Amino acid sequence: MAGPKKIIIDTDPGIDDAMAIFVALNSPEVEVIGLTTIYGNVYTSLATRNALHLLEVAGRIDIPVAEGSHVTITKGTKLRIADFVHGVDGLGNQNFPPPKGKPIKQSAAEFFVEQANLYPGEVTVVALGPLTNVAMAIQLDPLFSKNVGEIVILGGAFAVNGNVNPAAEANIFGDPDAADIVFTSGANVLAVGINVTHQVVLTDDDRDILAKSNGKFSDYLCKILDVYFSYHREAYSTKGVYLHDPTALLAAVNPSLLTYAEGAVRVQTIGITRGLAIFYNKQKRFGEVTEWSDKPSVKVAVTVDAPRVVKLVMERLMSS
Numbered sequence: 026m027a028g029p030k031k032i033i034i035d036t037d038p039g040i041d042d043a044m045a046i047f048v049a050l051n052s053p054e055v056e057v058i059g060l061t062t063i064y065g066n067v068y069t070s071l072a073t074r075n076a077l078h079l080l081e082v083a084g085r086i087d088i089p090v091a092e093g094s095h096v097t098i099t100k101g102t103k104l105r106i107a108d109f110v111h112g113v114d115g116l117g118n119q120n121f122p123p124p125k126g127k128p129i130k131q132s133a134a135e136f137f138v139e140q141a142n143l144y145p146g147e148v149t150v151v152a153l154g155p156l157t158n159v160a161m162a163i164q165l166d167p168l169f170s171k172n173v174g175e176i177v178i179l180g181g182a183f184a185v186n187g188n189v190n191p192a193a194e195a196n197i198f199g200d201p202d203a204a205d206i207v208f209t210s211g212a213n214v215l216a217v218g219i220n221v222t223h224q225v226v227l228t229d230d231d232r233d234i235l236a237k238s239n240g241k242f243s244d245y246l247c248k249i250l251d252v253y254f255s256y257h258r259e260a261y262s263t264k265g266v267y268l269h270d271p272t273a274l275l276a277a278v279n280p281s282l283l284t285y286a287e288g289a290v291r292v293q294t295i296g297i298t299r300g301l302a303i304f305y306n307k308q309k310r311f312g313e314v315t316e317w318s319d320k321p322s323v324k325v326a327v328t329v330d331a332p333r334v335v336k337l338v339m340e341r342l343m344s345s
């Protein structure tokens with residue numbers, strides 16, 4: 026019998042990243058073989074610090090952390106950091122002490138390539154931030170896109186408005202050039218966009234249940250969730266928060282929680298729609314060659330069993 030699925034979580038923690046990491050650590054279907062870090066919710070160096078801290082909270086310092094890129098794939102340094110969503114420390118302004126651990130010497134991209142070569146077809150990368158590290162791995166090793174088992178992406182706003190602006194979702198907007206490289210790489214890609222994750226809401230009542238449960242992970246999260254709840258109340262008038270990262274993580278754990286369409290995805294890299302990801306379902310045979318014509322298909326999530334996802338997230342956070 027095959028063992029648990031090996032996953033590497035590429036992360037920019039981030040409150041919903043913290044949730045996803047804890048859910049993963051409490052999911053017997055997967056083995057977390059590493060965390061890699063990227064800018065997005067915070068800068069990369071803080072993402073590394075937070076990744077190490079979260080593993081220490083979880084008592085899992087056996088899991089290596091590889092630091093990722095500090096700049097976009099085109100060496101851009103004008104990064105968009107979402108500290109207004111997660112707090113200046115990325116973890117709800119709690120001023121946690123610095124972690125004791127250190128990242129490994131390898132970069133995130135080198136770690137991806139090494140692990141995909143070590144276990145061809147068996148490693149799933151769950152990318153919860155901008156896709157710079159994944160695109161760098163594709164550029165570093167021409168065989169990476171074949172050797173990696175699957176790349177599950179939290180990103181895109183397929184046929185709905187974005188969350189950075191009407192066109193773009195935050196992770197794709199963070200590095201649109203990298204995203205286009207990943208979507209057109211031929212790797213086995215599954216994208217979970219905010220068209221799906223906006224259906225998965227952890228309500229105020231769910232949070233009360235988490236708070237009363239006395240689980241290690243739920244206790245920790247209830248401390249940091251305030252900032253995330255306030256942001257959602259202000260930005261969306263929702264009585265709850267979107268479970269972006271945990272939903273993408275669970276898509277890697279149990280793909281049957283969602284349904285998917287297959288087709289080619291291209292990302293706009295310039296202009297007012299920079300970061301817009303457009304899915305082509307390959308149904309119409311266009312009379313002319315398009316920028317999508319010869320591109321490999323990826324899977325894009327279309328529906329989600331939201332009550333089951335919320336229930337699973339809660340169970341796994343409370344039973345810690």
Ligand SMILES: O=c1[nH]cnc2c1ncn2[C@@H]1O[C@H](CO)[C@@H](O)[C@H]1O
Pocket residue numbers: 039040041042066107110153188189194195196219260269270
């Ligand atoms: O309004 C927003 N702007 C920027 N980033 C956001 C916003 N809402 C959530 N996220 C963060 O970006 C990813 C989903 O796009 C999630 O990781 C979430 O934490």
